[in-house]
Amino acid sequence: xxxxxxxxxxxSVPEGAIASLNCTYSDRGSQSFFWYRQYSGKSPxxxxxIYSNGDKEDGRFTAQLNKASQYVSLLIRDSQPSDxxxxxxxxxxxxxxxxxxxxxxxxxxxxxx
Amino acid sequence: xxxxxxxxxxxxCKSGTSVKIECRSLDxxxxxxxxxxxxxxxxLMLMATSNEGSKATYEQGVEKDKFLIxxxxxxxxxxxxxxxxxxxxxxxxxxxxxxxxxYNEQFFGPGTRLTVL
Numbered sequence: 001x002x003x004x005x006x007x008x009x010x011x012s013v014p015e016g017a018i019a020s021l022n023c024t025y026s027d028r029g030s031q032s033f034f035w036y037r038q039y040s041g042k043s044p045x046x047x048x049x050i051y052s053n054g055d056k057e058d059g060r061f062t063a064q065l066n067k068a069s070q071y072v073s074l075l076i077r078d079s080q081p082s083d084x085x086x087x088x089x090x091x092x093x094x095x096x097x098x099x100x101x102x103x104x105x106x107x108x109x110x111x112x113x
Numbered sequence: 114x115x116x117x118x119x120x121x122x123x124x125x126c127k128s129g130t131s132v133k134i135e136c137r138s139l140d141x142x143x144x145x146x147x148x149x150x151x152x153x154x155x156x157l158m159l160m161a162t163s164n165e166g167s168k169a170t171y172e173q174g175v176e177k178d179k180f181l182i183x184x185x186x187x188x189x190x191x192x193x194x195x196x197x198x199x200x201x202x203x204x205x206x207x208x209x210x211x212x213x214x215x216y217n218e219q220f221f222g223p224g225t226r227l228t229v230l
Contacts, residue, residue: 031217032216032217032218034218034219036221041204042223042224043206043221043222043223043224044157044206044221045221046218046219046220046221049216049217049218051216051217088156088157090219092217092219099145099162099210099217100162101147101159101208101219102159103156103157103159104156105155105156106156
């Protein structure tokens with residue numbers, strides 16, 4: 001069974017600090033990796049996607065992927081109170097119209113002023 | 114781009130009735146659409162995967178006769194909750210995988226909150 005593990009938190013950081021969110025996955029065949037942000041009562045919103053080993057930066061967000069360790073992380077620099085949300089790690093396996101998404105349970109992030 | 118809509122956003126119905134939820138990709142065609150359910154303070158639960166023109170694939174424990182999925186076109190999928198009961202009350206969310214332009218990125222609709230009385 002494919003699994004994606006995340007620490008449920010809450011992770012509490014002060015405003016302006018770096019928030020570090022981590023995720024591990026069980027299926028070595030996973031090809032695509034994503035981070036979603038979900039505010040309470042809302043649907044998930046895509047923040048970052050990453051497909052190859054290394055770092056990918058987009059504004060204040062950096063995703064890191066290490067396929068050998070089956071590990072994905074998300075760094076949020078200069079954290080703001082508006083970043084307070086649940087962050088979902090997701091992996092996608094498959095091809096040719098047959099895909100299987102697997103989500104972690106999410107990490108709750110609290111950014112306090 | 115990559116906008117997904119859902120209708121209705123909120124529905125309240127009586128026990129025993131059926132409810133249809135529509136999921137549309139507004140500015141792209143989707144090879145695959147997914148349907149999820151989320152209970153309060155719990156994680157997303159994948160219910161089923163639908164591909165245009167094919168029967169949906171349901172996850173283990175999801176009753177296919179209760180949750181009917183139709184993927185009529187590359188921009189529309191519907192979920193019908195038949196004979197709804199209070200335990201079906203939940204937040205139902207669809208997502209779509211674009212046919213082209215985005216590499217395997219799922220885009221989510223805003224969700225439908227179902228309350229069964």
